[in-house]
Amino acid sequence: MPAVMTAEELSRFMKEVFAQVADDFAVDEVGEGTLTMRLLTQDRHLRPGGTISGPSMFALADVSAYLATLAMIGPQALAVTTNCSIDFMRKPKAGVDLVAEARLLKLGKQLSVTDVMLYSSGMAEPVARATLTYAIPPRKAA
Amino acid sequence: MPAVMTAEELSRFMKEVFAQVADDFAVDEVGEGTLTMRLLTQDRHLRPGGTISGPSMFALADVSAYLATLAMIGPQALAVTTNCSIDFMRKPKAGVDLVAEARLLKLGKQLSVTDVMLYSSGMAEPVARATLTYAIPPRKAA
Amino acid sequence: MPAVMTAEELSRFMKEVFAQVADDFAVDEVGEGTLTMRLLTQDRHLRPGGTISGPSMFALADVSAYLATLAMIGPQALAVTTNCSIDFMRKPKAGVDLVAEARLLKLGKQLSVTDVMLYSSGMAEPVARATLTYAIPPRKAA
Amino acid sequence: MPAVMTAEELSRFMKEVFAQVADDFAVDEVGEGTLTMRLLTQDRHLRPGGTISGPSMFALADVSAYLATLAMIGPQALAVTTNCSIDFMRKPKAGVDLVAEARLLKLGKQLSVTDVMLYSSGMAEPVARATLTYAIPPRKAA
Numbered sequence: 001m002p003a004v005m006t007a008e009e010l011s012r013f014m015k016e017v018f019a020q021v022a023d024d025f026a027v028d029e030v031g032e033g034t035l036t037m038r039l040l041t042q043d044r045h046l047r048p049g050g051t052i053s054g055p056s057m058f059a060l061a062d063v064s065a066y067l068a069t070l071a072m073i074g075p076q077a078l079a080v081t082t083n084c085s086i087d088f089m090r091k092p093k094a095g096v097d098l099v100a101e102a103r104l105l106k107l108g109k110q111l112s113v114t115d116v117m118l119y120s121s122g123m124a125e126p127v128a129r130a131t132l133t134y135a136i137p138p139r140k141a142a
Numbered sequence: 143m144p145a146v147m148t149a150e151e152l153s154r155f156m157k158e159v160f161a162q163v164a165d166d167f168a169v170d171e172v173g174e175g176t177l178t179m180r181l182l183t184q185d186r187h188l189r190p191g192g193t194i195s196g197p198s199m200f201a202l203a204d205v206s207a208y209l210a211t212l213a214m215i216g217p218q219a220l221a222v223t224t225n226c227s228i229d230f231m232r233k234p235k236a237g238v239d240l241v242a243e244a245r246l247l248k249l250g251k252q253l254s255v256t257d258v259m260l261y262s263s264g265m266a267e268p269v270a271r272a273t274l275t276y277a278i279p280p281r282k283a284a
Numbered sequence: 285m286p287a288v289m290t291a292e293e294l295s296r297f298m299k300e301v302f303a304q305v306a307d308d309f310a311v312d313e314v315g316e317g318t319l320t321m322r323l324l325t326q327d328r329h330l331r332p333g334g335t336i337s338g339p340s341m342f343a344l345a346d347v348s349a350y351l352a353t354l355a356m357i358g359p360q361a362l363a364v365t366t367n368c369s370i371d372f373m374r375k376p377k378a379g380v381d382l383v384a385e386a387r388l389l390k391l392g393k394q395l396s397v398t399d400v401m402l403y404s405s406g407m408a409e410p411v412a413r414a415t416l417t418y419a420i421p422p423r424k425a426a
Numbered sequence: 427m428p429a430v431m432t433a434e435e436l437s438r439f440m441k442e443v444f445a446q447v448a449d450d451f452a453v454d455e456v457g458e459g460t461l462t463m464r465l466l467t468q469d470r471h472l473r474p475g476g477t478i479s480g481p482s483m484f485a486l487a488d489v490s491a492y493l494a495t496l497a498m499i500g501p502q503a504l505a506v507t508t509n510c511s512i513d514f515m516r517k518p519k520a521g522v523d524l525v526a527e528a529r530l531l532k533l534g535k536q537l538s539v540t541d542v543m544l545y546s547s548g549m550a551e552p553v554a555r556a557t558l559t560y561a562i563p564p565r566k567a568a
Contacts, residue, residue: 020186021195044162053163054223055201062196081196082395083367083417085227085511087539087557089532105552106515110394110419111366113513115541115555129531129541131513131555133367133417135394224537225509225559227369229397229415231390247410248373252536252561253508255371257399257413271389271399273371273413275509275559277536304470305479328446337447338488338507343481365480369511 001107003030003071010035010067017077018063025063033104035068038097038121050094057098057118057128058086064100065114065132072107078137082111086130093120098127110136143249145172145213152177152209159219160205167205175246177210180239180263192236199240199260199270200228206242207256207274214249220279224253228272235262240269252278285391287314287355294319294351301361302347309347317388319352322381322405334378341382341402341412342370348384349398349416356391362421366395370414377404382411394420427533429456429497436461436493443503444489451489459530461494464523464547476520483524483544483554484512490526491540491558498533504563508537512556519546524553536562 005013007027015022024045028036037060039045045056062081069079092098099119106113111133118128147155149169157164166187170178179202181187187198204223212218234240241261248255253275260270289297291311299306308329312320321344323329329340346365354360376382383403390397395417402412431439433453441448450471454462463486465471471482488507496502518524525545532539537559544554 017190019190020188046162048159048161053201054204054226055197058200058226059195059197081230083227083229084196084200085225085369085557087225087531087559088223089539105513105555113515113555126531129539129557131511131557133513227415227511229389229417231397247371247413255373255413268389271397271415273369273415275371301474303474304472330446332443332445337485338510339481339485342484342510343479346480365514367511367513368480368484369509371509372507 001072002032004074005071006030010071013070013075014063014067021059025060027067030071033068033072033107035064035071035102036099037064037067038099041097052092052098054088057088057092058084058130060098060100061086061116061118061128061130062132064102064116065134068102068104068114069107069112069134069136072104073136076137079134081132082135083133084130086128088128090125090127092127093123096121112136143214144174146216147213148172152213155212155217156205156209163201167202169209172213175210175214175249177206177213177244178241179206179209180241183239194234194240196230199230199234200226200272202240202242203228203258203260203270203272204274206244206258207276210244210246210256211249211254211276211278214246215278218279221276223274224277225275226272228270230270232267232269234269235265238263254278285356286316288358289355290314294355297354297359298347298351305343309344311351314355317352317356317391319348319355319386320383321348321351322383325381336376336382338372341372341376342368342414344382344384345370345400345402345412345414346416348386348400349418352386352388352398353391353396353418353420356388357420360421363418365416366419367417368414370412372412374409374411376411377407380405396420427498428458430500431497432456436497439496439501440489440493447485451486453493456497459494459498459533461490461497461528462525463490463493464525467523478518478524480514483514483518484510484556486524486526487512487542487544487554487556488558490528490542492560494528494530494540495533495538495560495562498530499562502563505560507558508561509559510556512554514554516551516553518553519549522547538562
């Protein structure tokens with residue numbers, strides 16, 4: 001099933017509905033059930049020592065699963081996260097971008113399930129992994 | 143096992159080590175393995191419609207598990223979250239504080255496990271629940 | 285909201301739909317959104333040393349969340365687990381029952397969320413904790 | 427880092443330490459941080475309709491993460507699961523094997539983190555996914 005929204009359309013949609021945080025993120029690439037995006041790290045995302053905070057990593061994982069879902073079903077501002085499990089495995093590298101690689105594992109009528117791996121740009125081993133479930137609101141009849 | 147840090151000491155410690163976010167939170171009460179604290183909601187924690195964002199709920203759950211652990215073992219800036227599972231169950235109420243009730247389920251030598259319930263102030267039913275595991279660095283010999 | 289099924293009715297229903305495992309479990313008590321039940325430990329639930337296996341603990345947590353949901357909505361054989369997070373915190377005591385205390389945190393139209401604490405009978409500290417999400421099939425109109 | 431145990435050695439080790447369940451499983455293949463194994467489905471793993479039970483899926487995910495860890499560190503009967511999050515996404519197909527593909531994401535001194543995808547043999551889409559954390563006991567000095 002091919003994506004129905006491009007990286008540009010997803011970025012534009014994000015700016016419309018989440019104006020407050022849209023500038024923190026950039027969508028790099030959208031495929032069939034996959035999406036790559038990054039956190040544009042700013043001071044407010046950091047902890048002492050230059051490492052990226054847990055809530056900032058959660059935020060990137062969460063938005064990447066949201067956009068990976070929307071890429072397949074079209075703009076649905078009302079999809080909401082119902083569950084997330086996240087494992088923090090390594091300290092993110094200071095001074096480089098944090099990249100999310102999201103992969104949709106299930107797209108049902110009511111739920112999507114997405115796996116996300118987080119990488120510090122240039123490191124081979126993942127910084128964190130997360131799985132997120134989104135509840136999808138009933139589609140309106142055309 | 144009684145707590146070894148008071149609510150005031152935990153607040154002071156938070157300000158020292160996480161200066162950037164400490165003003166977002168207030169510690170209300172510390173008991174034996176329990177801690178109550180709140181998010182002092184500001185515009186940057188909100189989503190359109192006035193509801194609190196997922197990352198802000200995660201941040202409150204995370205810091206409450208951290209402080210519930212430190213309350214029992216003393217100041218250990220280096221404890222790090224290794225795992226979190228969180229269920230978002232209801233929309234937080236706009237315009238009221240978000241309150242975390244944290245309860246330490248296990249305090250081992252290497253790990254703590256904490257359950258957290260999040261409530262919108264004045265609502266009986268929880269907005270979200272989370273369980274967090276912290277890795278505790280080896281204690282230095284005295 | 286009071287329960288609509290008693291402990292006896294839940295036991296009978298379990299025997300009808302899960303004949304293969306129903307004899308492993310006994311329902312002790314049903315309250316408003318709460319349920320207590322136990323694993324009737326047999327050799328096949330054990331690991332060397334007499335401790336209860338992880339899959340047996342998972343099975344007890346899973347069935348207790350299922351029955352806690354059914355207690356509130358009536359017999360729905362088709363409810364299915366969609367997500368579980370479980371923390372194994374202490375070794376279960378050999379030779380005693382494993383008890384589950386389930387508490388329904390959310391009962392929506394499509395999903396229930398239940399917290400479960402597992403105890404070795406007679407121990408104050410929990411052996412494990414779990415949170416389970418069940419997908420509830422659409423109710424048939426009367 | 428290459429594996430230090432082969433599929434045959436892992437099978438033999440499993441038979442020694444978990445005699446009660448070892449006949450339920452077969453190890454297919456071991457790579458660098460990866461392991462493929464299957465549940466040899468028997469009646470006691472099934473639910474009415476021929477589908478595989480949740481606890482049986484959990485058991486396969488759990489043992490595959492355990493063996494993926496041991497493949498890299500050698501036989502350590504005492505490694506224990508501390509956390510599992512599992513998403514059940516599709517009904518397993520009746521009458522075919524359930525296959526686990528495990529991938530070690532982190533191998534630290536104290537913890538391993540493993541991702542597991544479960545497939546019904548011959549289906550392209552996963553039946554379930556899980557992430558498991560194992561606590562590794564301190565290695566004895568040689």
